[in-house]
Each structure stands twice: as structure tokens, then as C-alpha cells.
Amino acid sequence: MKENRENISWKEVYALNKRALCLWCRECPMLFVSSGLHAVISALIPYLTLYFSARLLDELAGMRRTEVLTQWVIILLASDAAAYLAKALMFRWKEALRATLYYRGEERLSRKMLDMDFASVDDVATHHLLSQIRQRERWSGWGADRIYRHFESMVEEMFRIFGAAALTVSLFRLPVRQEAGWLTLLNSPFCILVLLFLMFGIATLAPYLSTRGEMRVLGHDESMKFGNRIYFFLVSFFQDEKRALDMRTYRQDLFGIRRMEEILDPETGILHEMERDARGKMGGLFMLSAAVSRSFIWFVYLFVCLKAWGGAFGIGSVTQYVGAVMSFSKGLSGVLKVLGEMKVNSDTLKKFFAFLDIPNEMYQGSLTVEKRSDRKYEIEFRNVSFRYPHTENYVLKNVSLKFKVGERLAVVGQNGSGKTTFIKLLCRLYDVTEGEILLNGIDIRKYNYREYRNVFSVVFQDFQLLSVSLLENIAAGSGQEGMERNEGTKRNDGANGDACDREKALQCLRRAGLSEWLDRRPEGLDTILYQNLSEEGVQISGGEAQKIAIARSLYHDAPFMILDEPTAALDPVAEYEIYTRFNEIIGNRTAIYISHRLSSCRFCDEILVFHEGQIVQKGSHEELLADEGGKYSVLWNAQAQYYADGH
Numbered sequence: 001m002k003e004n005r006e007n008i009s010w011k012e013v014y015a016l017n018k019r020a021l022c023l024w025c026r027e028c029p030m031l032f033v034s035s036g037l038h039a040v041i042s043a044l045i046p047y048l049t050l051y052f053s054a055r056l057l058d059e060l061a062g063m064r065r066t067e068v069l070t071q072w073v074i075i076l077l078a079s080d081a082a083a084y085l086a087k088a089l090m091f092r093w094k095e096a097l098r099a100t101l102y103y104r105g106e107e108r109l110s111r112k113m114l115d116m117d118f119a120s121v122d123d124v125a126t127h128h129l130l131s132q133i134r135q136r137e138r139w140s141g142w143g144a145d146r147i148y149r150h151f152e153s154m155v156e157e158m159f160r161i162f163g164a165a166a167l168t169v170s171l172f173r174l175p176v177r178q179e180a181g182w183l184t185l186l187n188s189p190f191c192i193l194v195l196l197f198l199m200f201g202i203a204t205l206a207p208y209l210s211t212r213g214e215m216r217v218l219g220h221d222e223s224m225k226f227g228n229r230i231y232f233f234l235v236s237f238f239q240d241e242k243r244a245l246d247m248r249t250y251r252q253d254l255f256g257i258r259r260m261e262e263i264l265d266p267e268t269g270i271l272h273e274m275e276r277d278a279r280g281k282m283g284g285l286f287m288l289s290a291a292v293s294r295s296f297i298w299f300v301y302l303f304v305c306l307k308a309w310g311g312a313f314g315i316g317s318v319t320q321y322v323g324a325v326m327s328f329s330k331g332l333s334g335v336l337k338v339l340g341e342m343k344v345n346s347d348t349l350k351k352f353f354a355f356l357d358i359p360n361e362m363y364q365g366s367l368t369v370e371k372r373s374d375r376k377y378e379i380e381f382r383n384v385s386f387r388y389p390h391t392e393n394y395v396l397k398n399v400s401l402k403f404k405v406g407e408r409l410a411v412v413g414q415n416g417s418g419k420t421t422f423i424k425l426l427c428r429l430y431d432v433t434e435g436e437i438l439l440n441g442i443d444i445r446k447y448n449y450r451e452y453r454n455v456f457s458v459v460f461q462d463f464q465l466l467s468v469s470l471l472e473n474i475a476a477g478s479g480q481e482g483m484e485r486n487e488g489t490k491r492n493d494g495a496n497g498d499a500c501d502r503e504k505a506l507q508c509l510r511r512a513g514l515s516e517w518l519d520r521r522p523e524g525l526d527t528i529l530y531q532n533l534s535e536e537g538v539q540i541s542g543g544e545a546q547k548i549a550i551a552r553s554l555y556h557d558a559p560f561m562i563l564d565e566p567t568a569a570l571d572p573v574a575e576y577e578i579y580t581r582f583n584e585i586i587g588n589r590t591a592i593y594i595s596h597r598l599s600s601c602r603f604c605d606e607i608l609v610f611h612e613g614q615i616v617q618k619g620s621h622e623e624l625l626a627d628e629g630g631k632y633s634v635l636w637n638a639q640a641q642y643y644a645d646g647h
């Protein structure tokens, strides 16, 4: 078995569980009040019945007085009814609150992901950590949510122990009668000590063994995680509508089914190792645990019956003592089991907190970005070099350039030449490794981060739209980030469609070339996109989606507009239409246009040619083409055969 977890000390177990408990208590205090009360009532209810039934039995076996019997019956029924009513009430209360746990947990992780530096979001280590946390949650229920169960069980077991201890004290105190012969041995303090020691020993051994078994179960989680990952990929693979065509054309379903059979194969599949362990050491540990806890029952019966035989107490008390000692053992085992589970869970909690504690290292400047109605924002790259975190190779090397206000700049180059990285640095998704980027002569790190980000509207190649109304797609989020860019324009206060500027949204859609499409939509701006959240939603083509994304960036009305392969999903007619109306679309903004298709950059004032992380050429299309043997003309000639018509 692969043991993939480090041994965590009890001190660390305490610290991790305490932190997780405090986190939950802060977020949902009433859940802990309701479940704590429920646990106390659940633990004590059996003792009410046990105590009053014992008194009833003693009276029946003894003096049989009617008024005393009636009194015990009334007390027994009344206390039982009151306790069960209170328990039912607490149960409903805590269950109503518990239903929100999952959502709260998910929200916590999502918020962290949203607040993180982009560099951390882009880091595979972050995703690996998150996938481990999710895997543990889904496969075995370990993780932060488990804290609530541990809390409830711990309170219940502790109160079970207190209740049992109160009812058991007299078992050891009441002596066997002197005439009982050898049974008087049971009165000796030494004998009582040995008995107590044995009882504790047995009560601790059973949970210890089952915790060892649980640890072995968890030891299989890496292979299970791998299996789950493939399995769920394959399941989504069969159900994904986008794959339906490929699936039928190339019979990818056969491949998928074969892989699934391999995973589930009892002889060689992913479950194989765990199944063998269940028949071997892991199963053995659980079996021993069950046997030990059963032997405890025999032992208790023997001790209590011998004392009753020796005349220490009456028949009614036998049921009370047997019940109470069994509960004591159950409580003790329960506490130890919870402690064991808390230890096992600590490994996942450690990962959970490692995720929540991922630091935001990006320097958050405080300088306000000057608001300029003339959009004169000058940006300069000065000797900028960059390598991604945890990597050795420089992706950008010594890049220097100055953007001219209002200019249309194209960035071209082969895949992997550093174009997108250049944009990521410009938008300060990453900070430069060497050199500096200046906005109006000041290092961009000194500006308030959110305000600086508002200088740019970007249409990324892999942009995402939401399954909400067209208006909300276009206007969501604008106006929230503080920078008042366009005085006189009605502000929106978030994703609320009513607060958005409908007229401005319509203008942006028309400028992006969606006039005809919009005219065909009776719902207009209220048309819902996609059908994930509403059956009334409309499906849109890749080209339409791209135009909507362009309209969204226009609505946000930033001084810089960046378009990353904006026409990649458009058909040639739509692409041509975008080019010819490019000036109208961009207006007086500074535009940066990234493409590996050179013909689509000709309308730009200046073209930067990237190669292996450096700007190797700069100039207009004609100038660059004139430089025969230059990277641009080589790329142009290579692509010209596909775009012989000059578009």
C-alpha cells in the first residue's frame, strides 16, 4: 500500500481542528448551537429511560407499592416525551442549517480563487491542491465539512460518558454481601482498579484498531483519485453535447467504454489494490476492532451479574448498570474514534488551509490613476524581461517599446513567441521579472491595482460569456471597480440588468456588427444566452459570441482595447466586416491587436513582430514587407498562399 501522507503530531491536529472549528463557528454559529443541543439531548435520553425503568423494576421486584409505581411511570413518560420533543425540534433546526454547509464551503473556495493573484490561479500547483481537496471531499467526505460532524459526535460522546459515569458510580461503591463467599473479592479496591483498567483498555483498543483501518483506506486515495478522474472524465465525455459528433464519427465511445472497463476490472483495475487490502490487512483491522468491542459486552455482563449474585444490588439495577457501562464504553470508543478521525482528517485540513493561505504577493499600489477625458494614457515597456514563476527560461527578453496614444498596434508572431505573455504583463496579471512598465511615466506597480486594470478592455481568445441576459453579459461588473471613466453615462451597480445603460449596450452591439442579429431577437437585450440556467435561452454561434465579447469590451469603455485573435471564430465575411469597421469599433482608443494571421494586421498603424520572446521587427506592413529576409516577410510569404486574395 502506498502511504502518501506525513505523520501529523497531535499538537498540529489540535491546532488544525481548532482553526477549522473557529472558521465554521464564525460563519455559522447557530449550526453549532443547535447541533450541540441536539447532541446533548441525544446522549442523555437513554439514561432517563434506563434510570426510571430500573426504579420501576426494583419496586416491582420489591415492595410493589401502587402509588410509587404510578409516580415512576408518570415521571418516566413525561420526561421521555419532553426529551423527544426537544430532540425533534433541535434536529429540524440543525438540519435546516446543515443544508447550507455545502454551499458555504463551495463559496469559501470560490471566493479564495477569485481573490487570488492571477499568477496563483495560473499555477498548476494551485489546481493540484484544489483537486486534492475536492477529491478527498467527494470520495471519502474528509475536509472542512467534517468538522461539524466531529463537533456533534464529540459533544454527544462526552455527554454519554458523563451520564454513564453518574449512573455507574454506585456499581463499584455497593459491596457484595459478606456471606457471598469468594465473590467478596469483587469488593477489594485492587480488584476494582484491575477491572477499571481492563475496561479502559478494551474500550480504547477497538477504536484504535478501526482508526488504523481507516488510515489504510485513506492510503488508497491517490490511486482512487486517479481512477475517479479518468472515470468522471469518461462519463462527461459521453454526455458532452459538443463531443456528440466526434463520438459518432470516430466511434470514440468504444475507446471510452474500453477505458471504463479497464478501470472497473476486478483483477487489474484501479479498485483492485484496495479490494485486496479489504480482504487482507485492512479488513483484518476492522474485524479485530469489532471482536474486541464485542468482548467488552461479555465482560460487563459477567461483572454486573456476579455482583448482583453476591447481593450487592437488586434486579432493576442490573439493567441500569449494564446499560450505563455499555454506554460508557460506547462513549469512550466514540471519543477515541472521533479523535482518530480528526487525526486522519488533519491531512486534508492541512491542504485546505494551505489553499486558503495562498498569499497574495502582488504589490497593491495606492496611487490613483489620473482620469483623462482625452484618453492620453501613455504606456512604456522599459527593458522588460519575464519568466513564469517556478520556471527557468525567460519567455520575454529585454522588451522595450512605447505605445503611442490612439495608435492601432498589431502584435504578430508564431505560437509561443510571447504575444499573450506580453499582454498579461501589460494588464499586470503578472509583474515583470526585470525592467519596468510605466503608465504616464510612473511604474505601474505604484498604481491602485483595480484602477490600473480598468485602463484596459480585453477580448481574450478564450473569453467566456454567461448564461444570463445579453444586457447582463455586456454590462455586468462595469462601474463596480471604482474608476469613473465616462462622465454623463448612466452607471450600473453590478449585474443587475435594470441598472445598466441599455442605450449604450445597444450601441456597442451595433458597433460590434450585431445589428441584424439583434433585430431578429424579439427579446432584444433581454435575450438569455445559452440554456444552462433557462430553457428560454438561445444558442449562439462562435462568431456571434465573439462579437458579443467585443461589444462587452466596448461597453466597458477603457482607454486601451486589446483584442486577442478577435476574428478567430468568425467566417471570412464577418471577419472582413470587422476589419473594415475596425476604426469605427475602436474609436479614439489605443488598440492592440494580437494575431498570428498577418493579413489581418495590415490595417494597423504599427506592427510588432515577436520571435522567441523578443521584438525582432517593428514598422508598418509595407516597411516590414520591404525588409526581405526579415521574420515578417518570411511569415507573410508562408501565409500568403492561404490568403492570396489579400484579406
Ligand code: ADP
Pocket (backbone or CB within 6 Å): 122, 388, 391, 395, 413, 414, 415, 416, 417, 418, 419, 420, 421, 422
Ligand atoms: P503566444 O501568445 O505567442 O502563443 P505565449 O505568451 O502564450 O505565446 O507563450 C510564450 C511561452 O510561455 C510559451 O513557451 C509557453 O509555453 C510559455 N507559457 C505560457 N504560459 C505559461 C505559464 N502559465 N507557465 C509557464 N509557461 C508558460
